[in-house]
Amino acid sequence: MENDQPLWLTFIVAFVLMNVLLVGMAYMTWFERKVIGAFQDRLGPTRTGPAGLLQPIADGIKLLGKEDLIPRAADKVVFYFAPLIVFVTAIVGVAVIPFGGTVEIFGRDVNLFITDINVGALFIFAFSGIGVYGIILGAWSSANRYSLLGGLRSAAQVVSYEIILGLSLVGIFILSGSLNLRDILARQQEPLELGPLEISNWFILSQPLAFIIFLIAAVAETNRAPFDLPEAETELVSGFHTEYSAFRFSFYFLGEYISMIVVSLFASTLFLGGTDGPGSDRYWGLGVLWLLAKTILFLFFYVWLRATLPRFRFDQLMGVAWKVLLPLVLVNIVITSFIRLAANEGIPTGWWWVIGAGGAVLLVILVVQLFTSERESSAAPATVRQP
Amino acid sequence: MPWDVIIFYMIGAVCVLSAAGVVVANNPVHSAIFLVLCFFNVAAIFVMLGAEFLAVAQIIVYTGAILVLVLFVLMLVDPDDLPEFHAARPVQRYVGLLLGLILLLEVGVAILDRSVVGRRAVADQQEFTQIVDLVGGNTQALGRTLYTQYLLPFEVISLVLTVGVIGAIVLALPERLGERLYRRRGTISLGHPRGTDLALPAGPVGESPIAGPTPGAEVVPGGYGRRLIMARDPNEQPVIGRR
């Protein structure tokens, strides 16, 4: 740890942050309804408070007052705790996001980050990996076929896109040489000189392909439209939370929105320089504001997608992950590492060229084989399944 | 007792108890949940040992990937097709017991080897921490060892993983490999005891907005839901009252 701040102070920061996140989540729903309203030429919520600003509170109170139904056939204990898993794992992910350095508040040095662990970026993947259990166990314990199918879909989708999400960041790890989000942030604040211009070296500039892939995978990872197959109401009632009601239902809702916010914070930190922006080196408050502005940009993008795109089909969804994005991330890794190597050691010479050419030829052979030989794929007729 | 020792014992206790839960639980899905808990606590122990990368890898690979696979399989397989969960054949039971004892012995030897004989991988804990800090952290230290000293095993791993891909495809998609043999494919079960997720109770009809069995009609024992079967595989004869 960089400075020895007492544990209770860190915990207070964490607790405040968690509550801010909850309120932010509530107003995210308001924001989404307003923006979608605007997209559809409506007003969105207007009745509760000015511009409907009290709507999230009204929703929360309404959900608190609803009867908490438990299906007779449900596995009670699992049914009780599964939504909490989603909620807890979503909210703990924010622990590794840096909101700034060490600043002075009320005459005391306070860290504007909760933890400074070496594996920060992987930490978020680990917790989103556990979050899958909340969905799959909730779906299973409901003893309802729509729930189970939704849960299985969700798990298959989340795990497929988790690989893409993880591998898309490898380029950043190569360039920054660390998994620590604070190091990654510091690395992006180094200036990049473009002729007379001097700008911050955000990773979106050096990793544009990774950025696009990360965005797509993040939308799928959080089960949002157009990848919201697990809760496709046209086919699955409402997917894995069909049997959930009252506040137990709202934990799934909370989890989804909180993980949206956390993923947006994560993306801003990784690709858009996080707290970096004009004036952020002088006033820490400005840094936090910059981070929030970038996050809201991402959240707006999420809502925009939902307002614009129709839902994918499940086979399309899995096809995009496994056949398009996975090869692309691997290509991104190889290209990034090659350029980095060339930058570190100069253009490779001699037998390295031979190895490179040989590898390229082998790759071409593989790809040609893939697309020319007779494929036993989706074209395989259903008649194979004869008794 | 220092507080980190107390935390260690708490984590260890949860770990052991949940491991016991894996064995004791009646429902295979409950066993899987206990296993998740166990792995999570093992990751916490890794953190306490300073192995941060290993802890995160443990969570990502074991709880995030392998147990998801286990859960999928549990939900795909009809529990009726499985052997009785706690009534394995005597041979299996004894072999299992024997393997467990051998494992226990191995762990015991490993612990004694370190604590009694006093052999240590790194002589000085402080020195070790300094080395790790010097290269920039746990992940960096691990990577440097893995990609220099253990390069060959690392490359062999990719072969093992490729074999894994092939194995999965052979197991799950036999018809894609040209085997024309018919298999019952794709059974998933909710994992609940038979019949508990049947529809409405046979309670008073008046309360339900849905029409129950009409009075006078033949009432099928075991609920009227059983005989009406929809959405079956057209190639398979419905077998009513199997087993």
Add this chain to the structure above:
Amino acid sequence: MQVFGENWLVVGLMTISAFAMGMTLLILNWIVAPSKPSPVKGAPYESGVPDVSPVRPRYTPRFYVVAMLFVIFDIEAIFIYPWAVNFDVLSRYGFLAMVIFIFLLLDGYIYAWKKGALEWV
């Protein structure tokens, strides 16, 4: 605190307090909300008709294949991270090692693709 720093302790505390927050909300819900269970409310949701299809619906084993592929590529990713952060140190030999590793895995991946394991139909 030696190796086991406060960094992780606060993560544990956060997990516990998030759990406590959730439980508080649930208990509040339990106090405030009415509870009048009935057999119809307890029945599985089936769009308003009695549940008549077999007790165990059948799903496709493709979920299993996806999970298996996920395990493989997840392990690959875990191996790539320590390589990526050490890239500058490992230099060209590290690069070559990883290219071979990815190439061998790509072999399995292309096999899976050709066998149609990536098609979801």
